[in-house]
Amino acid sequence: MQATRGAGSARIDGEVLIERVLELPGGPLLLELASAREDVDLVGGAVRDLLLGRTPLELDVVVGEEPDLFARELAASARLGGRADDAAAPRLAQHDRFGTALVEWDGARVDVAARRAESYASPGALPEVRSGTVEEDLERRDFTVNAIALALGARRRGQLRAVEHAFADLDAGCLRVLHERSFLDDPTRLLRLWRYAARLRFQPEARTAALAREAVRLRALATVSGSRIGTELRLALREPDPLASLLALQQGGVLAAIHPSLRLAVPERSVHAALRLLPPDGDRVVLLLACVLLSTGDGEARELLGKLDFTAATRERVCDTVRLAPELPVRLQAAARPSELAAAARGAPPEALSLAGALGEERGLDSAAEAARRWLGELRNVRLKITGDDLLDAGLAAGPDIGRRLQTVLEMRLDGTVGDSADAQLEAALRASS
Ligand code: ATP
Numbered sequence: 001m002q003a004t005r006g007a008g009s010a011r012i013d014g015e016v017l018i019e020r021v022l023e024l025p026g027g028p029l030l031l032e033l034a035s036a037r038e039d040v041d042l043v044g045g046a047v048r049d050l051l052l053g054r055t056p057l058e059l060d061v062v063v064g065e066e067p068d069l070f071a072r073e074l075a076a077s078a079r080l081g082g083r084a085d086d087a088a089a090p091r092l093a094q095h096d097r098f099g100t101a102l103v104e105w106d107g108a109r110v111d112v113a114a115r116r117a118e119s120y121a122s123p124g125a126l127p128e129v130r131s132g133t134v135e136e137d138l139e140r141r142d143f144t145v146n147a148i149a150l151a152l153g154a155r156r157r158g159q160l161r162a163v164e165h166a167f168a169d170l171d172a173g174c175l176r177v178l179h180e181r182s183f184l185d186d187p188t189r190l191l192r193l194w195r196y197a198a199r200l201r202f203q204p205e206a207r208t209a210a211l212a213r214e215a216v217r218l219r220a221l222a223t224v225s226g227s228r229i230g231t232e233l234r235l236a237l238r239e240p241d242p243l244a245s246l247l248a249l250q251q252g253g254v255l256a257a258i259h260p261s262l263r264l265a266v267p268e269r270s271v272h273a274a275l276r277l278l279p280p281d282g283d284r285v286v287l288l289l290a291c292v293l294l295s296t297g298d299g300e301a302r303e304l305l306g307k308l309d310f311t312a313a314t315r316e317r318v319c320d321t322v323r324l325a326p327e328l329p330v331r332l333q334a335a336a337r338p339s340e341l342a343a344a345a346r347g348a349p350p351e352a353l354s355l356a357g358a359l360g361e362e363r364g365l366d367s368a369a370e371a372a373r374r375w376l377g378e379l380r381n382v383r384l385k386i387t388g389d390d391l392l393d394a395g396l397a398a399g400p401d402i403g404r405r406l407q408t409v410l411e412m413r414l415d416g417t418v419g420d421s422a423d424a425q426l427e428a429a430l431r432a433s434s
Contacts, residue, residue: 014158017050017150026059026108029077034153039064039115041134041149047160048145051170052200058109062137062149067112068094071101074112078105116140120185124223127185134161142189143196143208144169144176169205176205183215187224190215190257191232194248199239216253229258230308237285243271246288255292259304265294266355267362273369274358279376282350286314290321290355298323321352328356332368338379339411345375384410385422391429408432 021027021042034040044060063070071092078090090105100113117132118140127140134149138161141147148162148170169176175196183189193204193212204212215221221229236245246264249255255262264271271291278287289310293301298319305315324347331344332353345353357372386409388402396402409429412418418428 014150014160017047017160018152018158020050021059021150021152024056024059024108025106026078026103026110029074029081029108030059030061030110031152031157033070033074033077035157037063037153038151038156040070040153041115041151041161043137043149044141044146047148047150048170050150051148051167058111060111060113061152062113062115062134065114065131067099067114068101071103071110071112074103074110075105078103078108120181122223123181123184123220124187138163139178141178142182142186142192144178145196145202147178173200173202174205175202175208177208177211180211183211184218184220187215187220188228188232190221190252190254191229191236191249194252194254195232195236195239195245198236198241198244198248212252216257219257221254221257226307227309230310233258233308234285234310237288242284242288243268243275246292258308261296261300262292262304263295264292266291266359270358270362273361274354277354277357277369277372277376279350279354282354283314283317286317286321286349287351287354289314289318290325290351293318293322294326296322317349317351320347320349321355324348324352325355325359328352328372329360329363329365329368332356332360332371332375333365335371338374338414338416341371341375341379342411342414344371345380350376379414382410382414384413384425385420386425386429390422390426394426394430396430405429405432 018031021031041062042059043062046056046059049056061070075090075092090103093102093104094100095102100111103110103112115132115134115137116129117136118127118129120127132140138147138149141163144163144166148160148166151157151159151161163178165176175193177183177189183193190212193208196202197204203209236242236249239245246255247268250264255264266274271288274287274291275284278284289305293304296304301322302315302319305318310318328344328348332341335341335344348356353372353376357369357376360366360368360372384406386406388406391402391405392398396405406429409418409425409432412428413420413425418424
């Protein structure tokens with residue numbers, strides 16, 4: 001443990017970091033509440049990001065004891081100092097068996113936990129936990145660069161403590177585990193390793209890379225529940241550059257270790273193209289999961305996503321995308337008129353169409369890509385000015401005939417053979433043969 005500042009970090013000034021904390025959402029309130037206490041430290045990714053000149057999205061804080069009480073006090077101060085409307089009211093959530101609590105208000109996210117020491121009874125099991133010192137709390141962490149604490153309160157304010165190598169690793173851009181058994185104790189750290197590597201553009205240090213490979217070879221991930229692996233995989237897929245995370249996970253052998261058929265089955269440039277085609281209501285996670293499950297059968301994909309605890313909605317959308325995207329390019333290419341395009345796209349989620357567009361381009365079916373773009377960007381939003389009620393009011397009998405007429409007029413509208421006014425559309429619907 002480096003008591004304060006480590007080698008290669010003489011330029012690090014804790015007071016400067018405190019100034020930066022003051023500029024973050026929630027920072028001033030957190031520092032004010034911590035000012036009377038000796039036991040409040042900022043830890044984990046927040047300190048790492050501040051030292052790297054990045055803006056942390058969340059402030060991880062450890063306290064000596066009763067994190068729930070500190071969190072409640074923080075929420076109460078936020079309520080006092082905040083705006084009167086409900087939208088800005090602080091939210092407080094207790095979120096695990098260790099009394100950890102998350103307080104959110106007005107752009108601030110503060111995660112409060114008790115300092116703890118951990119030991120692992122068996123590989124992959126959840127750790128046994130007791131309360132601990134700041135040093136012990138740092139020793140239980142995943143990588144040296146995440147094991148730096150910045151004291152926020154009272155006389156220690158601005159003091160930095162870190163595990164050995166932490167500051168030098170941060171300077172060198174390298175990820176190093178804290179001990180030899182780290183990946184075996186908690187194999188989810190394999191996913192964290194490659195996620196951080198991709199995001200921070202850091203390299204695993206040589207011994208850490210060897211230990212990661214060895215843990216993959218020993219099938220360490222098989223000792224962890226699918227749900228915990230799924231949680232880490234979702235974090236990787238929600239990164240600002242999720243494809244970089246997936247590629248790093250693949251190169252590190254982690255995707256294949258989760259399941260042998262998980263692999264990026266689409267050229268990288270096509271994934272980028274599909275992401276570019278994805279409309280705002282599309283789901284990047286669904287699209288990327290489909291890209292790594294494309295060569296897997298429907299049933300197998302559904303089962304795997306279930307084990308990894310993806311929601312039923314995500315599972316179904318991924319399976320639809322995996323099933324439809326490969327065959328869609330030919331159908332899109334063949335669609336001459338917009339109404340034919342609508343027929344080809346019917347029932348396909350936006351992720352399937354985005355991927356189909358990219359696959360079409362890849363296969364030289366350029367008009368398929370153009371058709372996907374046009375459908376997603378424009379045609380799928382075309383709506384009629386009339387509804388079934390208008391047809392009932394005009395004297396037609398209720399029944400499936402109403403839906404068929406509306407469908408006919410929608411196709412006409414798409415092809416531009418009926419105008420945009422309600423009158424024109426009603427007239428066309430009444431004229432349409434049932
Ligand atoms: P992000 O920048 O994505 O929020 P973070 O580094 O803050 O990442 P979190 O998942 O919020 O990461 O976790 C906070 C801290 O808790 C980490 O920085 C790390 O020190 C520690 N941590 C989280 N998961 C593990 C783990 N599986 N093993 C050891 N330490 C962990």
